[in-house]
Amino acid sequence: MSIKQSLIESVVFELYKQASIEIPPDVMRALQKGYDLEDSLVAKGQFEAIMENINIAHTKQVGMCQDTGVPIIYADLGLKAQVEGDPYEAFTEAIKKATTAVPMRQNVINPLTKKNSGTNTGWGIPYVHWDTLPDKDYLDILAVTKGFGSEMRGSQCWVLSSEDVGRATVKAVLDVVADSMGEPCPPVIIGVGIGGFADSSMSIAKKALFRDPIGSRNPDPDVAALEEEIETAVNGLNLGPMGFGGKTYTLGVHAELSGSHTAVMPVSVIFQCWACRYAKARIHNDGRVEYITHPHLGGK
Amino acid sequence: MSKSYHFTFPLNEEQIRELQLGDLVYLTGNIYTMRDMGHRRAVDMLNEGKELPFDLASGAIWHCGPIVRKDANDKWETVSAGSTTSSRFTYLGSDLIKKVKLRATIGKGQMLQTAVDTMQEVGSVFLNTTGGTAALYAQQIEEIVDVHWTDLGLPEAIWVMRVKDLGPLVVGIDSHGRSLFNDKKIEMDQLLAQTYKDAKIDPTYNLAYLPKRVPASGTKK
Numbered sequence: 474m475s476i477k478q479s480l481i482e483s484v485v486f487e488l489y490k491q492a493s494i495e496i497p498p499d500v501m502r503a504l505q506k507g508y509d510l511e512d513s514l515v516a517k518g519q520f521e522a523i524m525e526n527i528n529i530a531h532t533k534q535v536g537m538c539q540d541t542g543v544p545i546i547y548a549d550l551g552l553k554a555q556v557e558g559d560p561y562e563a564f565t566e567a568i569k570k571a572t573t574a575v576p577m578r579q580n581v582i583n584p585l586t587k588k589n590s591g592t593n594t595g596w597g598i599p600y601v602h603w604d605t606l607p608d609k610d611y612l613d614i615l616a617v618t619k620g621f622g623s624e625m626r627g628s629q630c631w632v633l634s635s636e637d638v639g640r641a642t643v644k645a646v647l648d649v650v651a652d653s654m655g656e657p658c659p660p661v662i663i664g665v666g667i668g669g670f671a672d673s674s675m676s677i678a679k680k681a682l683f684r685d686p687i688g689s690r691n692p693d694p695d696v697a698a699l700e701e702e703i704e705t706a707v708n709g710l711n712l713g714p715m716g717f718g719g720k721t722y723t724l725g726v727h728a729e730l731s732g733s734h735t736a737v738m739p740v741s742v743i744f745q746c747w748a749c750r751y752a753k754a755r756i757h758n759d760g761r762v763e764y765i766t767h768p769h770l771g772g773k
Numbered sequence: 774m775s776k777s778y779h780f781t782f783p784l785n786e787e788q789i790r791e792l793q794l795g796d797l798v799y800l801t802g803n804i805y806t807m808r809d810m811g812h813r814r815a816v817d818m819l820n821e822g823k824e825l826p827f828d829l830a831s832g833a834i835w836h837c838g839p840i841v842r843k844d845a846n847d848k849w850e851t852v853s854a855g856s857t858t859s860s861r862f863t864y865l866g867s868d869l870i871k872k873v874k875l876r877a878t879i880g881k882g883q884m885l886q887t888a889v890d891t892m893q894e895v896g897s898v899f900l901n902t903t904g905g906t907a908a909l910y911a912q913q914i915e916e917i918v919d920v921h922w923t924d925l926g927l928p929e930a931i932w933v934m935r936v937k938d939l940g941p942l943v944v945g946i947d948s949h950g951r952s953l954f955n956d957k958k959i960e961m962d963q964l965l966a967q968t969y970k971d972a973k974i975d976p977t978y979n980l981a982y983l984p985k986r987v988p989a990s991g992t993k994k
């Protein structure tokens with residue numbers, strides 16, 4: 474028994490199709506909740522346009538946003554599972570196929586020559602985060618494609634350990650929000666990485682964006698208290714959907730903490746726009762596939 | 774109270790000057806998508822005294838890179854089309870507005886002060902869409918009429934689209950020096966000051982050690 478390259482490819486293709494077209498159900502619930510909370514016509518109107526758009530994308534089976542992003546994959550491999558073939562090749566082929574079949578916009582270029590590969594792959598894309606799951610016999614794949622309106626507002630600062638890092642974190646997020654306003658297409662999810670290194674800090678912030686369900690709290694009570702405080706503070710700025718004014722700028726603040734250096738530590742902030750394009754599946758060693766974020770679609 | 778306007782291209786200065794911040798606009802006619810590389814090429818060409826291969830001034834610029842595909846007759850069709858972040862085009866966009874007397878720019882988020890000043894001077898407006906609702910706007914696009922500069926990659930190409938009642942678009946910058954996001958910023962800054970106070974954060978105290986630019990002191994000895 475093993476997980477075959479061809480199976481990985483067909484599952485990842487399905488995931489990118491789901492991600493580009495269908496919003497995860499918990500995001501839809503969060504949007505509905507945001508709509509219900511608003512009392513101004515302007516804010517309600519923005520939510521209405523977003524929810525109508527989601528329905529049109531579903532009915533017509535087209536990308537919900539034109540910026541279908543840049544593909545990132547989080548792959549967690551159970552150490553009791555066995556993979557046959559080259560999973561990276563499977564990811565790459567699935568994305569190439571999804572680019573023409575879904576279709577997804579051809580976004581990936583070489584940053585210096587600006588040549589567009591036309592396939593959303595190449596020069597290290599898809600970017601894959603590998604992790605291991607001891608004692609498990611499956612492969613978890615979270616396929617993400619993230620637009621850059623929210624990505625380019627990602628920010629990192631360094632805080633001395635002589636400072637109150639909690640206060641610094643609150644200020645970092647507020648400053649990034651105040652600078653971004655409507656640009657990352659709010660309502661957004663805000664990922665925060667407290668500590669770690671330059672790369673790992675942003676990595677944990679980004680992965681936190683895909684926490685299931687949206688708005689749930691970090692199990693560490695100190696971190697959870699900061700999440701709660703930041704969420705209230707950010708929504709209190711009356712920026713609302715698209716920054717035109719309203720109560721819901723963020724659908725959830727998800728913070729993660731990582732051990733860091735005794736001198737100074739990074740605090741990283743990143744947004745995920747309302748158009749959450751991600752989908753997750755579990756491939757068992759016996760070939761069974763479970764679709765986790767979009768169970769209602771069933772896959773194959 | 775905001776008003777609603779249905780305009781068919783070409784737009785004239787009188788129509789544009791009538792629009793006030795927050796008014797709703799629906800547009801009919803040909804619009805031109807333009808992103809970073811398209812702006813760069815257009816401005817470079819005009820600076821070199823060359824003519825653009827399309828008549829921008831007859832329509833509007835849309836900060837958009839659509840998803841497109843060929844239909845059964847090998848003709849391009851729009852799958853999804855929505856706005857990209859407009860602040861990126863503040864400077865090159867302002868150049869274009871001046872050079873071709875462009876009357877309308879469609880996008881999301883904001884264009885910064887230089888654009889506000891340029892629009893006031895020329896008689897031009899910035900129209901806000903809802904960001905990301907690209908399946909919705911695709912329904913308002915009747916046809917892809919033409920495409921230019923596909924060598925820049927499909928997202929960066931200039932797609933000439935015939936739209937019908939594209940909207941509602943919100944006047945985000947009018948031709949009287951006013952900007953929705955600037956007004957919003959003024960309001961937000963007050964709330965922010967109170968929020969810092971409540972959170973026991975001194976807004977003038979820079980909690981972040983980096984990034985910061987420390988200028989050299991004195992002269993080289």
Ligand code: SF4
Pocket residue numbers: 538539540541619620621622623656657658746747748855856857904905906
């Ligand atoms: S920020 Fe998100 S919703 Fe907005 S245009 Fe970009 S990808 Fe689409």
